[in-house]
Amino acid sequence: MGAIIETKNLRAYYITKAYGVERTVKAVDDISLEIQEGEVYGIAGESGCGKSTLLRILLGAYQPPLTVVGGDVAYHLQGETIHTADMTEEQKHDLRWRTISYIPQGSMHVLNPVRRIRDSFHDFISAHRDVTKSESFRLTADYLRDLGLPEKVMASYPHQLSGGMRQRVTIALATILWPKLIFADEPTTALDVVVQRGVIQMLKDVQQKEGSTLVLITHDIGVHANLAHRIAILYAGKLVEEADTRTILTNPRHPYTKYLIESLPNLDSREERMSIPGRPPALDRPPSGCRFHERCPLVRDICKTIDPQMIQVEPGHRTACHVVEEELSHEPVA
Amino acid sequence: QEPDGLPVDVPREDLWVFDQIFRWGTVGNYNVWRIGGSTPFHHALMLETFWNRDQETGEFIHALADGDPVYNDDFSEMSVNLRQGVMWSDGEEFDADDVVYTIETIKAVPELGQGGWHPQLVDFDVQVEKTGDFSVHFTLNRSNPRFHTLFESRWNGVYMMPSHVVSAAAEAVGGTENLGSWEWAAEDVVVLGNYLPVEADPNGYWELFRRRDDPENSLAGIITGGSGPPYALSIFYGNENIRKAIAMSRNELDVYFDVDIESFEFTLDNASKARSWYTDFPWAYPNEVSSRQLAMNMEGDPMLANKDVRWALALAIDIVELQTEYIGGVAKVTPFPVPPTAKLYNLYHGPMTEWLTNLQIDLGDGEMYNPYDPTVPDQIAAWAEEQGFAVPGEPHEVFGSGWWKYDTDAAEKLLIKAGLSRGGDGQWLTPDGEPWVLDLQSDPSENDAYRMGQAAFDMWTDFGVEVNFSTLDRNTWDQNHFVGSYEVSTPWTSFALASGDMWPQIRGRHSRYYAPVGEDYRPLGGDGVRRLRDDRLDELIDAMESVNPVSQEAENIEINTQLLQHWVENMFDITCIAFKKFVTWDETYWTGFPTAENPNYQPLYWFQGGKYAIQNLHPTS
C-alpha cells in the first residue's frame, strides 16, 4: 500500500481584490504530505487555519479567488499518477464520485430543499452512471439499508429530516458509488454528541467496507481520536505536526499541539483548564518566522524570524518547531 | 400579393375598405332611432331621409322626397311628395305609410330620442297625414319656415322606418312604447340604402356591409344609376393619423377621411396610387362647410369685452404665416365664420369684398384704418409657388378670401386706445398696471384648430401679450365652454349651412339663451358659449326666423350679410380658416371616386350627401 495522494510544497492563496484593496490570504502555505491508501487521515486545527482550503485543493475543486501559487498535488490511482494541475474538466468529471468523493461541511444546506432525497440521489448517480430512475432508486434503497438508515428518508424532503439524519444522508450521497478516496470536511460539527456518534460510526462503516481512504477534517480532537489513524495539525496555513493518532494524543511535541490537547475539557474532572493565549493570526498578514511565536510560551529569538522546517521526530512523527529541533539536536539553535 | 391584415376574409376585389371615424360603442343593434343609437353615418350606407345636401354645391339632393318642400303661407304646414319605385331591401315598396308610421312612432316614444327629433315633433305638435300613396302633409301648431331641415340630412336626419318591420317588432317587444329597447339585429335589418350590415367587430373596430341583391331598387341606385362595390368594410384606426397612412400604404385601406398634413405626405410617398381631391398642392378637399376661429369669451378676460382689444388681437396675427407654416398652406382663409366654399364664396365673400375693403376702424385720436387685406390669397399663392407648387386655379378659389392685415403697429394703437400700456419689458399691462394675461385653450385632437391656437399663441406672445396656452382633452375643453371658464379658445363653427341659410346655426346666440360665466348655458337650450348679449344680433336673428330660406332666398341672404357685417365690425371672434379634408383614396383596387376634375358627388362619404360617391366606384383592373 502506497500513498494515494501526495502534496509537495503546496501553496494556495486567496487573492482578492475588492473595492480597491488587494488582499492575499495565505491559507495553505508550503504544505507537504502523503496520505496512504486505506487509512483515515485526520486534519485538525483552529477555525480559519486553512483546513477546508487544503481539502478543496486536494479535491481539485476550487476557483478564483483561491489560486494554487506553488507546489503540486498528485493522485496515485491504479498505478497512474495524475497531477491535479494538469487535469482536464473531463478527467475531473470522470474521477468525481466514482473515485474521489467529498462530504461537505454544513449538511443543512447541501441537499436541494425542494427535491426529494431519492431524486437527489438519482441526480448524482445518473451523472456518472447510465441508469434509469428506478435503477438508481433501487441502488439507493440498497445502500441506505446497508448503512442502517431508514428507507423512509428516500421519499422525504430534506427539511423533514433532522440535522443528523441529513448529514448521514449526505454521507450516503457522497459515497454511493463506493469511491476510493473520500474527503470529509467537518462532517459532525454542529451536531449533538449522540448524532455525531452515529455519523462517525457510519463513516467508519463506509471506509471499512471498501477499504477506502478517508481524509477527515474536524477541530474536535475527540472525533479524530475515535476515527483517524494519523492526524495532521494545521496552524495558520502551515502543517505544524503530523503523527499517528496515539502519538499526537499522548506525546505531542509542538507547543501548539500540546495546548490543543491539554485545553480540552472532559468529564473526568472539573479542574480549571487553561486556554490558549492570544488568538490566531490573520492569514493575510501572517507573523514572520514561526507563525505561532506570538502565542508560544517557549518562544526563542529565532522563532521570530526564521520559519521552522518540518523535521522528523521519530519515524512517522514530524513537526515544525525550532525548540523541538533544538532538543533533538541537543544543541541550542543560533 | 394579397394583403392579410384585414379582419374579414373577403376577396379584395369585392371589398372596398374605408376609414371609420369612430369606434363603435354599440355593436350589432341597428335601432338607430333610440337615444344613444350609433352615430348615423355608421348607417349612411343603409338609411335614408327626405333630402340630402350636397356640401359642394349647397343644392338639395332629392332623396326620398320627389321635390322641394312646399309650405303654406305662414309656414305652419308642409307638403312633401315622395319618390316612387324605391324598394325596401325585402322587396316592399316605400310609401306614405312608412312616413306616417315613422313620424307618429318617434313622436310617441321619448326613448326614440336620437337627434332630438322626438322633442321637436312634440314641441310643434306635428300632425302627419297621408294625402296619397306617395304624398304626405304635415301640420304644425305654429309657424316654422325651416321645419323641413328635420328631414334634411347633412349628417343626421329623421330616417324613415320600414313600417311593416317596425310595427311587427313593436308587437314583439310588447308595444310601441317599448321600442326604445328594441334591438334590431344585423340579419333582420331592412334598408332603403344599398348596403346591408353583415357583421361587426363586437369591440367596435370594424363593420362589414354587403351590397343588397337588387341595388337598382335602392335609393342610391336609383339616384346614381351605379351599384357600388359588393362589400364595404369600415375600419377604425384610432386617433393616430399615421396608422391610417400606414394602412393605406399596405393597401389595406381604400379611403380615409382625414389626416394631418404630415401623414398625408407620408401617404403620397408610400402609397403610389393614392391621391386626394387635387392631384397636386393643396390636395385636400376644401369645401366642407365649417370654419375655425379664435373664439373669445366676452366675459372671460375683462379686456375682451372691448371691441378694440379684439381687433388688436386680430391684427396681431399674421394669417399668411399661420396658414402656411402652421397649416401647411392647405386650408382656405376666411375672415368670418362662413367657409369660402364655391357656393358660399359666391353668396357672401365675393359680394362683401368691397364692403370689407372699405371697412374702417378707429385706431384712436380719430385715426381711421382699413384693416382688410384682399391680397392674402395671392400672398399664399406666392408662397406656394416659392415652395415649388403649382396653384390649381385662381388664388381665391384655392386659398379663400382676404383677411386682416398683419399690422402690430395698428394693433398697438388699438390697445393704447383701450387703455392698455406697454410695461418696461415690452409686455402689455392692463389699465390697472397689472400684466395682461390671456388664457388660450385648445384641444389637440383637432389638429388644424390646435395649430391655429399655437400660431396665435406664438404671434400674440411676440406682440407682448402674456398668453397661457393650455392643452385640454376634448371633454374638459367642452366643459369649460359650457360654464364659460375660458378666455380664448379654438372651436369650429359655420354660421351658414351649405345652402347659405344661417338662422338654424345662429339662433342659439340670441340673448334669450344668455347665461353668465359660471353657469352652464345648456339648460336654456341655446348656444351661449360666447357669453354675448347684443341687441342688434337679436334683431337680425328675429328677422331671419320668419324667412323661408328656399322660397325667399334673396331676402334671407340680405339679412345674413348684415349679420356677418355686424359680426365683423365687432370682431366677435377671429375666424381664420375653413375646414379642409384630406380625404384620400388609393386606387389600387377601386377607382371612380370624385375628384376636382370629376366632381360628380362630394367626396365626404361619411355625410349623408357623400354616400352617393360610393355608388360609382368600380374595380381598377
Place this chain on the structure above:
Amino acid sequence: MLTTIRDLFRFSLSFRFGSLILLLVAVLIATSFFAPYPPEKRRVVPRKMRGKPPSVEYVLGTTALGQDVFWMLTAGVKNTLIIASIAVVIGRGIGVLLGMISGYLGGAADRIIQSIVESVIVIPRLPLLILVAVILKGELTFVTLGILIGALDWAYPSKRYRAQVLSLRERDFTHTAVFSGMNTVKIVIQEHLPFIIPYMLADVVSGFLFSIGIEVTLSYLGLNDLNSLSLGTMIYWANEWSSIFAGKPWVMIAPVTASIIMVVGFYLVSIGISEYLDPRKRLVRLQAHQADLALELEREGARTPGGAFSASLRKEQDE
C-alpha cells in the same frame, strides 16, 4: 457616505457608467438654465433652418415650427426629472413611513395597513392615473402630476420596507439595543435607518424608472400639460406631428433616446448600489477595509487588535 460613493465610483463598472450617464443628464439640465430663449418657444429658429436634421448649429435638429430640439431636450429632461423627483419623494415617503409603522407596530395595525397595501397593489395604477388625470386636466401641472404618480406608487415600496424592518427587528443587535435600554425611536433611527437607507437608494431609483415611464405614457395619451416640455410631451408632439414618418425622425429620436438613456443610467446606478449592498461583497469589503486599517495601525506602531489581551493572558500563565 463619501467613501461609499468613492468606492462605488472606483470599483463598480455599472455604477461608473450609470453615474457618468447621470452626470451627462445633470450637465444637460444645467445647460437648460442657459437657454437663450424659452426652449418651448416656436419660431426661434430662422425660417430656412426649420425642420432640419441635426447640424453644427442645431446639434439635435429643429422642428418644423422652428424650435431647437437641443434646448427642448434640456428643459424636457429637467422637467421629467422634477416630476419624477416629486413622485419619488412622495411615493417613497409614504412607503417608508407605512412600511416602518406597519413593521414596528405589528399586530392589528400591521394587518390593517397590509390590507390597505394589498388593495392598492391590486388596483391597476394606470387606469386610475388616467382617470384622475382626466379629472384634474386643466389643473394638471408637473407638480400635481408628480404628486399624483407618487400617490399611487407607494404600495410595493412599503411592502419592501416592511420586510426590511421585520428582518432587522429579529436581528440580534436589535435585541442588544433593547437590553441596552434604548427606546424604539432611538433603535429605529440610530440602529435601523442606516440599514434601510441603502435600500432606499436602490428603491428610489426604481421609483424614477416608474415615474419616467408613467409620465411618458400619460403624455402620450394627451393627459399631461402638453404645452410644457417634458420627455413625455416631446414624444407626444413628435408623434402628433408624425415626425418619424414625415422625415423628421430626430424630433422623436431625441426624447426617446434621452428617456432610455436616463432610465438606463438610473438602472445601472441601482445595480451598482445593490452590488455594493450584497452582503457577501460587503463582507469582503469590510475585511478589506479592516486590512487597510490594521496596516495603518501597524504603521503607527499601535498594537494589533487582541495584542493587549494576549499579553495579559500570557502574564497570567507565567505567574
Place this chain on the structure above:
Amino acid sequence: MQLLKSYILPRIAQWVVVIFVGVTVTFLIPRFSPINPVDDMIGRMTAFQTIDPQAVVAMRATMEDLYGLDGSLLEQYVAFWQRLLKGDLGPSFQNFPTPVNDFIAAGLPWTVGLLTTTTLISWLLGIFVGSLVGYFQHRRWAQVLERLVIVIYPMPYLITALILLIVFAFYIPLFPMVGGAQGSPALTWQYISSILRFGFLPALSIVIGGFAFRFIMAKALATTEIASDYVQYAELAAVPKRRIVLSYVIRNTMLPHVNDLALSLGAMFEGALIVEVMFGYPGLGSKLFTAISNADYNIIMGITLMSIVGIATGSLIVDLLYPIFDPRVRLR
C-alpha cells in the same frame, strides 16, 4: 381546520376587503369628473346638426332619468352594490342602453387571452433565460444578453409598442394593424392562426417588457442561488448543468416568482391598456380608455371591477396554492 382558521379564512377575508376597497375607490373617483355623461352624449348626438334649443332641454331631462343619475352619492353607491350583487353592472351611458355586461363579454376574452398568454410567456421565458444568464454569468453571450435586457427593461410599454408598430407594420409589413382576428369565430385553423397573427405585435410588446422585468429578477435570484451550498455541491459532483439549471436553480427560485406572478398581473394589465390602444386590439383596456374620457361611469366601474377581481383572485389562488409549490415548512 387550524389552517382554515389561521390561513385560508383570513386570506379570503382579505380578498373581500381588497375588492371592496378597490371598488369603492373606483366608484368614487369618476364621480369627481367634471364631465357629465349626459351632456357628453347630447353633445355627440347633436354635433353635426341644428336642433331647436327647447328640444335639447327636453332631451336632457329624459336622459338623466334613463341613466339613473339622480339621487345622492350615497344612494347611488348603495344602488350600485345592490345591482352589482345581482351581477348587473348597469347600462353603458355612451351606448345606452346596451348593458355593460355585453361590453365586458365582448372585450374580456381578448384581454384575458392576451394577458394570460403574454404573462405566461414572459414569465416562463424570463425565468428560463434569466436563470440561464444568472447561471452562466461569466459567459460572453450571457453578458451580451444581459446588457441588451438592461436597455429594454426600462422602456415604457408605449415606446416598445411604437417601435414594433413602425418596424413590423410598416417597414416590414408582416402583421396586421387593427383587430383581433380575421372573420367570425370558428374552430378552424384559419381563424385560430389569424388570432395568432393579429395578436402577435400586441403580445410581443407586452412580452418584451414583462420578459425583461422577469429576466432581471430571475437573474438576480439565480445569482444568489448558484452561490448556495446545494448548487455548489451538485456542481462539484458533476451533475449535468442542464439538470442543475432546471431542478436546482430554477426550481428553487420558482417560489418567489410564483408569489410574484399574480401581483405582476396588475402591471401587465397596464401594459395591455396601452398596447390595445396602440394596436387597435379589441379588449377591455382600450374600451376603458374611451370610457374614461366619456365619463361612462358604468363601463369604467365594470372594467376596473373586472381587473381588480381578476388580479385579487389571481393572487388569492396563488397564495392558496402556494403550499403546493413549496414543499418546505413555513413557520407561522
Place this chain on the structure above:
Amino acid sequence: MSQSPSRPLLQIEELSKIFHIRQGFSSQEFHAVDHASIVIESDKPEIFAIVGESGSGKTTLAKMVLGMEVASQGILRYRDRVINDLSNKEMKTWFYNEVQPVFQDPFAAFSPLKRIDRYLYETVYNYKMVEDKKEAPRYINEVLSEVGLTLAEIAGRYPNELSGGQAQRVAIARALITKPSLIVADEPVSMLDASLRMSIVNMFRKLKEDNEVSVIYITHDLATAYYAGDRIAVMLRGWIVELGPTEQVLGNPLHPYTQNLKTSIPSINVGETWKDKIDLAVIEADEYTRTGCKFAGRCPAVMDICQDNIPPNVVHGGRTVKCFLYDENVDPAKKTYLTPAAT
C-alpha cells in the same frame, strides 16, 4: 415542584411554548418547550447549564426567560413577578436591570455599522448607572476589566475590527453594566474557536464567584457544561428529561437519553473508542409528534408504557428525571421491555 424556603430568583413551572407550523395544506401545533420546570434560587448564585441536541428548545426557553417570547402556558416568574405581565416601563426600569442576555454570535449582536463602545455607553446612560456622564468611561473601564479588556482597547472600534473572543467579552461586559442578577447566555461559545472557548467559560466561573451573578449557560457542548455548570438540565424535544447537579447528572446519568449522551462524547483517551454500535434508523424529526415518551423510538430501555404515556417527572437520586424507569407508582409488571422500535 420544588419548594424552597427562600424567594426564588427565577421560577419556571410547567412552562410551554407552542408554535404553529404549516407544511403544505396542513398545520399543526408544535411544542418547542413542553412543560419545563426550573427553579433558580436567589441566595446562592450558580451556573445553570442547559444542554440538549439542536432544536430541543434551549433557545426558545431562553427567549421566554428574557421576555422576548411570550410563554404559551405555565408559570414564569422572576423574583415573584410574572415576566409576561410586566409593563414596558417595568421591563426597562427594572427587569432589564436584573436580567441580561449574551447571544451566540458576538458579531451579530452588535450593529456592524456602529462603534462597539456605543452600546456600553448607551447602557450606562439609559440605566443611569452613573450620576454624571463624565463618570461613564471610568465605570465602563471597570466593568471591562472584569472581562479582561480595557476601554482603550476597544474605544472607537467597529465590531469587525475585534476578534470573536474580544467581541464576546464586550458583549458580556455590556450585560454586566447593569449589575444583573441573572445572565442568560445562549451558546456563547459555539461560534468561537476551541482556543477561545475556555477563556469565556472560565470567565463565567469567575463572574459567579466574584460578582454573585447567576448564569444560565446554554450549550450543546457537554464537556464545557460539565466544566462550568453547577446544575444542569438536559433537554430533549422540548422536555427537560433530567435536571440536577452537574456532577451527578453527568457523572451518573439516570435517563437513558442522558446516558446515551454521556457515552457518545468522544473520548480523547487512547483506547477508549466506541465498541458498540448505535441504531441509526430513526428519523428524529418524528419524535415531536410522538404521543408517548419522545425518546421511546431510540431508547434502549423502552417499555410498553412508554409508547403512549407521557412519563412523569420523578425525583430520584437528588435530581428530577422524566422517565418511567424511576416511577415507583408504575406496576413493575407493566414495565415490559421492548427492543427499540424503529419507526
